[in-house]
Amino acid sequence: MYLMKDITRDGNPVLRKRAAKVEFPLSAADQQLAHDMMEYLIVSQDEKLCKKYGLRAGVGLAAPQVDVSKQxxxxxxxxxxxDAETDKPMFKDVIINPVIVSESVQYGALTEGEGCLSVDKDVPGYVPRHDRITLRYQNTDGQTIKVRLKGYPAIVCQHEIDHLHGVLFYDHINKEHPFEAPHDTIMID
Incomplete structure (x- = not known):
């Protein structure tokens, strides 16, 4: 299981590289990577286990964040x-070779800004992202999936896809006016 010591930190060149495409069928190492990244998220979202292992809670983890330059x-x-009738996650999957095939003109941003397991310091400011996206990716079985996402799940997937292109969330923050977002940006709590 990954622990915080296994998370690649800002400054490591792997976080600024464009990750390589993943070949199918998945190798045993790639299958293990997919399993271990999802396991980190599951454990980190369980309050007791998160505390027990000294983790930071996460909703996404990209391969470059564990020092593997793969998509x-x-x-x-x-x-x-x-008020939801189910506890079912809004989105749960390992996305492989993901591509955003379409995106809304309208932006969305988290009111509290974004954080990242690889960035230890707080970087205040709005991170404008597309409010709606259509995402195409392969799952661990090699099936091609196409899904439309809106709001928070769309923002999380864009954050993770940025990692695969060597981009960090704070690259999107307006340096002069960090709490200024494009006109009509939907603010998400």
Missing amino acids: MAAVLVPQIDP
Whole structure:
């Protein structure tokens, strides 16, 4: 299981490289990587286990964040609507070779800004991202999946895909006016 000591930190060149495509069928090492990244997210979202292992909670973890320069990321966005009829996650999958095939003109941003397991310091500011995306990726079985995401799950997937292109969330923050977002940006709590 990955621990915080296994997470690649800002400054490591792997975080700024464009990751390589993943070949199918997955090798045993790639299958293990997918499993271990998702396991980190599951454990980190369990309050007791998170504390026990000294983890930082996460909703996404990309392969470059564990020092593997491959186009693979685990995403686990829990259900955040208290009125939802189910605890089923808003989005849960390992996305491999992901491509955003379409995106909304409208932006969305998290009111509290974004954080990252690889960035130890707080970087205040809005991170404008597309509010809606259509994402195409392969799952661990090699099936091609096409899914439309909106709001928080769309933001999380864009953050993880950025990792596969050597981009960190704070690259999107307006340096002069960090709390200024494009006109009509939907603010997400």
